[in-house]
Amino acid sequence: xxxxxxxxxxxxxxxxxxxxxxxxxxxxxxxxxxxxxxxxxxxxxxxxxxxxxxxxxxxxxxxxxxxxxxxxxxxxxxxxxxxxxxxxxxxxxxxxxxxxxxxxxxxxxxxxxxxxxxxxxxxxxxxxxxxxxxxxxxxxxxxxxxxxxxxxxxxxxxxxxxxxxxxxxxxxxxxxxxxxxxxxxxxxxxxxxxxxxxxxxxxxxxxxxxxxxxxxxxxxxxxxxxxxxxxxxxxxxxxxxxxxxxxxxxxxxxxxxxxxxxxxxxxxxxxxxxxxxxxxxxxx
Amino acid sequence: xxxxxxxxxxxxxxxxxxxxxxxxxxxxxxxxxxxxxxxxxxxxxxxxxxxxxxxxxxxxxxxxxxxxxxxxxxxxxxxxxxxxxxxxxxxxxxxxxxxxxxxxxxxxxxxxxxxxxxxxxxxxxxxxxxxxxxxxxxxxxxxxxxxxxxxxxxxxxxxxxxxxxxxxxxxxxxxxxxxxxxxxxxxxxxxxxxxxxxxxxxxxxxxxxxxxxxxxxxxxxxxxxxxxxxxxxxxxxxxxxxxxxxxxxxxxxxxxxxxxxxxxxxxxxxxxxxxxx
Numbered sequence: 303x304x305x306x307x308x309x310x311x312x313x314x315x316x317x318x319x320x321x322x323x324x325x326x327x328x329x330x331x332x333x334x335x336x337x338x339x340x341x342x343x344x345x346x347x348x349x350x351x352x353x354x355x356x357x358x359x360x361x362x363x364x365x366x367x368x369x370x371x372x373x374x375x376x377x378x379x380x381x382x383x384x385x386x387x388x389x390x391x392x393x394x395x396x397x398x399x400x401x402x403x404x405x406x407x408x409x410x411x412x413x414x415x416x417x418x419x420x421x422x423x424x425x426x427x428x429x430x431x432x433x434x435x436x437x438x439x440x441x442x443x444x445x446x447x448x449x450x451x452x453x454x455x456x457x458x459x460x461x462x463x464x465x466x467x468x469x470x471x472x473x474x475x476x477x478x479x480x481x482x483x484x485x486x487x488x489x490x491x492x493x494x495x496x497x498x499x500x501x502x503x504x505x506x507x508x509x510x511x512x513x514x515x516x517x518x519x520x521x522x523x524x525x526x527x528x529x530x531x532x533x534x535x536x537x538x539x540x541x542x543x544x545x546x547x548x549x550x551x552x553x554x555x556x557x558x559x560x561x562x563x564x565x566x567x568x569x570x571x572x573x574x575x576x577x578x579x580x581x582x583x584x585x586x
Numbered sequence: 587x588x589x590x591x592x593x594x595x596x597x598x599x600x601x602x603x604x605x606x607x608x609x610x611x612x613x614x615x616x617x618x619x620x621x622x623x624x625x626x627x628x629x630x631x632x633x634x635x636x637x638x639x640x641x642x643x644x645x646x647x648x649x650x651x652x653x654x655x656x657x658x659x660x661x662x663x664x665x666x667x668x669x670x671x672x673x674x675x676x677x678x679x680x681x682x683x684x685x686x687x688x689x690x691x692x693x694x695x696x697x698x699x700x701x702x703x704x705x706x707x708x709x710x711x712x713x714x715x716x717x718x719x720x721x722x723x724x725x726x727x728x729x730x731x732x733x734x735x736x737x738x739x740x741x742x743x744x745x746x747x748x749x750x751x752x753x754x755x756x757x758x759x760x761x762x763x764x765x766x767x768x769x770x771x772x773x774x775x776x777x778x779x780x781x782x783x784x785x786x787x788x789x790x791x792x793x794x795x796x797x798x799x800x801x802x803x804x805x806x807x808x809x810x811x812x813x814x815x816x817x818x819x820x821x822x823x824x825x826x827x828x829x830x831x832x833x834x835x836x837x838x839x840x841x842x843x844x845x846x847x848x849x850x851x852x853x854x855x856x857x858x859x860x861x862x863x
């Protein structure tokens with residue numbers, strides 16, 4: 303057909319134009335805003351100085367990294383375990399998978415509020431503990447005085463909500479591994495653990511890489527779960543970005559934060575691409 | 587060792603028991619927190635702030651009523667539906683043609699386009715709402731449903747492109763070619779052959795775009811002021827809203843997505859699997 307030469311480009315045009323206008327342009331604009339002083343003028347690092355000079359900057363960076371470095375490995379292990387479980391189940395594996403992937407559709411804000419129902423002072427954890435006679439009455443759980451509990455609550459809620467996305471990617475990846483490999487390993491007497499280590503993990507690397515990149519980036523964006531469970535007692539990068547933009551109406555400093563989060567995300571993506579790069583050329 | 591364990595009934599029974607326990611634990615881990623939310627949403631405000639918490643719902647709609655009639659909630663719900671609906675239309679309207687192009691043609695620049703689409707995932711996209719606040723004031727898009735839908739579309743578009751591409755790829759090109767030889771135009775063949783086969787999958791990815799927008803918090807809270815979405819409303823009233831409002835609000839956020847995802851559950855898994863490969 304004669305039109306086929308230009309047709310694909312015509313079909314790509316709307317999506318490309320949209321991505322230029324709402325992905326590339328804002329990306330350039332956020333960088334410009336971060337380096338442009340208030341009221342205009344030449345290039346300056348003032349917004350970054352304000353950002354770093356704020357007492358909340360250090361805690362926000364530290365907390366975001368601590369949360370990410372705990373949540374993502376935990377989720378990876380849990381998702382691998384659950385994916386193995388799904389592959390092992392003989393009957394009604396589809397029902398199990400449906401239940402396990404319910405959190406896919408739940409927003410981080412809703413997840414935060416769901417776990418708030420468990421951890422707040424008159425919540426379910428206290429109700430159960432006092433029902434068992436462990437504690438005499440409602441205790442304050444979520445307070446700035448026990449930071450590690452705030453961390454634990456956020457970690458639990460994030461692991462509860464966002465493990466499903468890793469699970470789906472890993473189950474899809476496991477489905478691509480030929481059964482014959484496992485049968486051969488069994489013939490040679492490899493244990494279940496050895497089969498997992500020597501067959502599943504290496505062949506799952508592309509899926510694992512995708513899942514890790516996706517989750518790591520989202521983990522650095524942690525925001526609404528923290529807002530719901532810890533309010534402003536637990537500073538995170540995205541929360542500070544929001545505070546500067548919305549509460550202090552300072553787009554410049556918010557842009558500086560945004561640029562920092564972007565840099566961290568891209569940095570970790572490159573790191574994961576490198577660390578889990580395909581060394582053998584064998585793809586699952 | 588499977589061969590041996592299958593022959594030994596004791597080992598097999600123990601193995602089944604272990605798997606069964608793991609399955610039940612995993613399901614409870616997902617379902618129990620949701621159950622607690624449901625109990626809270628279906629209990630009276632007095633019970634919600636009382637202690638200890640009820641273990642079973644009272645099936646009292648006072649909390650729901652309190653939430654539904656709370657100032658700003660009705661419009662927030664409406665705005666959420668509007669923004670999510672617009673996002674759905676934009677993501678499919680822009681994404682499906684691109685997906686078709688990726689599935690049916692080989693052309694210079696194809697892999698570059700694919701790469702750009704995949705690359706968007708390495709960026710925390712809601713942050714791009716920050717510069718848009720300034721740009722929107724200049725263009726009159728500030729605090730509008732359309733303005734926010736544009737940001738949500740950047741989130742949903744990469745997925746809808748990749749999902750529709752694999753959908754069209756799964757429909758044999760021979761069917762289309764047969765229609766052409768029988769005198770169908772390209773557009774006619776697409777409408778009569780490809781589209782009917784692709785509609786369920788497209789609908790599923792549309793639902794996915796809707797849910798993406800419905801659940802998004804950061805950009806919604808930054809970009810909407812008077813016309814807040816439900817997530818923006820709930821986030822900004824966290825400090826002041828009483829517990830019954832929070833829990834009924836969370837239930838209102840969760841319920842539609844659960845229904846939608848249940849409706850497309852057949853596709854959900856394959857779509858996510860495909861889009862993330």
